[in-house]
Amino acid sequence: xxxxxxxxxxxxVAAATxxxxxxVLGAGKPxxxxxxxxAGGATTARYIAKGAKGAVDVTLVExxxxxxxxxxxxxxxxxxxxxxxxxxxxxxxxxxYGINVxxxxxxxxxxxxxxxSLAGGGMLNYDRLVLSPGIDFVDGAVEGWDxxxxxxMPHAFKAGSQTELLKAQIEAMxxxxxxxxxxxxxxxxxxxxxxxxxxxxxxxxxxxxPTAKIIIADPKxxxxxxxxxxxxxxxxxxxxxxxxxxxxxxxxxxxxxxAMTVTIDGEETKVDVCNVIPxxxxxxxxxxxxxxxxxxxxxxGHTMQSRIDENIHVLGDACAQGDMPKSGFSANxxxxxxxxxxxxxxxxxKLFPAKFSNTCWSLIDTNDGVKVGATYEATxxxxxxxxxxxxxxxxxAELRQATYEESVGWYAGITAxxxx
Amino acid sequence: xxxxxxxxxxxxxxxxxxxAEEEATRIGDPERxxxxxxxxxxxxxxxxxxxxxxxxxxxxxxxxxxxxxEDYNYSEGIERARRDGMVWNLKNLDAYLENPKTLxxxxxxxxxxxxNKRDRDxxxxxxxxxxxxxxxxxxxxxxxxxxEVELPPEVLAIMGDPDYGEYLSTxxxxxxxxxxxxxxxPVITGWIEEDFVVAMHAYKRKIRPHPVMQMMAGRxxxxxxxxxxxxxxxxx
Numbered sequence: 001x002x003x004x005x006x007x008x009x010x011x012x013v014a015a016a017t018x019x020x021x022x023x024v025l026g027a028g029k030p031x032x033x034x035x036x037x038x039a040g041g042a043t044t045a046r047y048i049a050k051g052a053k054g055a056v057d058v059t060l061v062e063x064x065x066x067x068x069x070x071x072x073x074x075x076x077x078x079x080x081x082x083x084x085x086x087x088x089x090x091x092x093x094x095x096x097y098g099i100n101v102x103x104x105x106x107x108x109x110x111x112x113x114x115x116x117s118l119a120g121g122g123m124l125n126y127d128r129l130v131l132s133p134g135i136d137f138v139d140g141a142v143e144g145w146d147x148x149x150x151x152x153m154p155h156a157f158k159a160g161s162q163t164e165l166l167k168a169q170i171e172a173m174x175x176x177x178x179x180x181x182x183x184x185x186x187x188x189x190x191x192x193x194x195x196x197x198x199x200x201x202x203x204x205x206x207x208x209x210p211t212a213k214i215i216i217a218d219p220k221x222x223x224x225x226x227x228x229x230x231x232x233x234x235x236x237x238x239x240x241x242x243x244x245x246x247x248x249x250x251x252x253x254x255x256x257x258x259a260m261t262v263t264i265d266g267e268e269t270k271v272d273v274c275n276v277i278p279x280x281x282x283x284x285x286x287x288x289x290x291x292x293x294x295x296x297x298x299x300x301g302h303t304m305q306s307r308i309d310e311n312i313h314v315l316g317d318a319c320a321q322g323d324m325p326k327s328g329f330s331a332n333x334x335x336x337x338x339x340x341x342x343x344x345x346x347x348x349x350k351l352f353p354a355k356f357s358n359t360c361w362s363l364i365d366t367n368d369g370v371k372v373g374a375t376y377e378a379t380x381x382x383x384x385x386x387x388x389x390x391x392x393x394x395x396x397a398e399l400r401q402a403t404y405e406e407s408v409g410w411y412a413g414i415t416a417x418x419x420x
Numbered sequence: 421x422x423x424x425x426x427x428x429x430x431x432x433x434x435x436x437x438x439x440a441e442e443e444a445t446r447i448g449d450p451e452r453x454x455x456x457x458x459x460x461x462x463x464x465x466x467x468x469x470x471x472x473x474x475x476x477x478x479x480x481x482x483x484x485x486x487x488x489x490e491d492y493n494y495s496e497g498i499e500r501a502r503r504d505g506m507v508w509n510l511k512n513l514d515a516y517l518e519n520p521k522t523l524x525x526x527x528x529x530x531x532x533x534x535x536n537k538r539d540r541d542x543x544x545x546x547x548x549x550x551x552x553x554x555x556x557x558x559x560x561x562x563x564x565x566x567x568e569v570e571l572p573p574e575v576l577a578i579m580g581d582p583d584y585g586e587y588l589s590t591x592x593x594x595x596x597x598x599x600x601x602x603x604x605x606p607v608i609t610g611w612i613e614e615d616f617v618v619a620m621h622a623y624k625r626k627i628r629p630h631p632v633m634q635m636m637a638g639r640x641x642x643x644x645x646x647x648x649x650x651x652x653x654x655x656x
Contacts, residue, residue, distance in 0.1 A: 336587075352584060352588075357594070359632055375639055377639075389632070401503070409595065409603045413597050
């Protein structure tokens with residue numbers, strides 16, 4: 001067992017525990033491996049470690065040492081947040097909760113042997129595996145684009161350097177230039193995300209480059225919070241945004257990253273920035289584990305267990321669960337059900353009926369926040385919506401400002417809940 | 421005092437039976453309410469020439485949006501209720517008088533509350549005389565109230581299961597910080613359990629005005645609310 005190339009973050013105690021882990025196989029303490037340190041995985045690891053009080057060995061596998069949340073990264077594009085305010089580390093999960101944080105890529109899962117192999121050469125044994133790897137992109141989803149083109153035409157749907165690149169490109173646009181977005185088909189991470197992003201780009205351009213234009217090529221005919229966004233675009237950015245929906249050929253798109261052109265329904269346009277958000281699928285490790293059907297990993301909502309392997313729980317954007325949107329809030333909500341289910345399987349703690357919720361706030365312009373949310377429960381068939389609400393068009397400015405301020409509070413709350 | 425006339429005896433009789441969804445109703449005895457208002461008068465004035473004192477004057481309060489006086493410095497809690505769109509209708513005034521901090525966390529109104537329903541009714545009947553058109557009979561929207569069940573003692577007496585509360589609390593902590601930090605979203609730790617229970621039921625019945633909280637509380641059973649109260653109440 002090669003452990004020397006593994007990297008650890010956190011206290012020496014945590015690292016030492018991790019090093020011992022493979023040697024205590026069968027020696028009592030049940031072992032949980034969590035792959036993915038975002039809203040789903042980090043929350044699950046924290047809640048399992050917190051609930052188990054040392055009775056379960058928890059290892060979190062996450063390649064990056066600094067995690068940038070995808071949620072609120074649009075606000076960075078709009079100039080409302082610093083990128084550093086979206087950065088989180090895993091120090092507390094290691095030091096305060098005793099989680100073994102392993103910074104490495106999981107590259108293979110042997111479901112019979114119940115092992116995870118790591119790019120660095122190590123191997124982890126598990127009694128329960130939690131997969132929360134987020135999304136990858138469907139190959140060939142946008143003609144002319146693949147991930148090797150992401151430095152010319154960024155997706156910026158995983159936050160960090162991609163987001164920085166996109167912001168720099170927007171700010172470097174020539175006067176009267178064109179920003180194009182290729183929007184994804186359903187289902188995808190953060191349903192209001194592309195449209196909040198357009199709002200933030202418009203906000204920047206209105207100040208810096210007011211004759212610039214925004215084109216959205218969209219395969220869909222409707223999207224999350226559509227009435228609210230369209231009202232906001234008319235109020236704040238009149239004439240700037242051209243949304244070409246599916247009925248008008250918005251789904252018939254190809255791009256040329258070298259020539260910086262976008263062809264929509266046969267009409268080629270030269271653009272200055274092109275944000276390509278391709279169709280999405282579960283993070284690749286799910287395919288490698290053989291637990292996907294189509295693009296996603298099906299799960300039961302009662303416990304977030306894979307419908308293909310009961311020793312594996314899949315949550316967040318990667319799973320197919322039913323009615324919940326793919327969002328950081330949803331992943332965090334599902335993580336708590338997964339943690340409870342794992343604890344109940346491995347310790348004597350109780351299993352309660354699964355409850356889920358989600359709220360998505362979006363910022364349209366300064367102090368113009370809107371939200372949509374719902375509650376969910378697990379049925380045998382799926383995670384099913386119970387109740388919901390959405391901001392209304394025509395709300396007064398004060399309520400919109402309060403909604404925005406609430407979203408800032410939510411960010412502080414959820415990131416504390418994820419990273420400790 | 422025409423509006424205390426015979427027609428209201430009929431309304432009173434109906435009170436114990438099934439009401440329509442929304443009915444005008446006699447509030448209480450304003451003369452007795454005037455006496456009880458003595459408890460309020462050290463901070464609030466009402467009537468001709470009333471001015472702001474420690475608290476704002478109460479003329480015209482019925483059916484007015486919360487915190488409408490520009491010349492009065494409201495607490496952050498009251499300001500938040502205003503932004504949430506709260507209106508001083510009868511239900512909210514009643515809930516506020518029962519326990520101000522339960523309806524509006526962070527209000528500066530340091531008043532233990534009138535626990536007796538009849539006392540509240542009578543004070544509100546008294547205050548009602550200083551709001552618009554009290555002579556309109558039968559009363560219009562400001563004093564119409566939806567049928568509302570008082571929290572029965574057995575609901576308040578439920579002993580919450582803190583283990584279950586801990587699990588349920590994980591839904592709350594996506595927004596509310598467990599360390600009690602206020603960051604645009606209210607603090608929910610360390611509440612007196614009964615206040616917590618009343619507040620959650622007020623959201624559940626859509627008396628408190630926040631759509632996320634109305635939705636979250638809307639699906640919680642009495643036992644689940646008690647479990648949450650037990651769990652959060654024990655957190656510092």
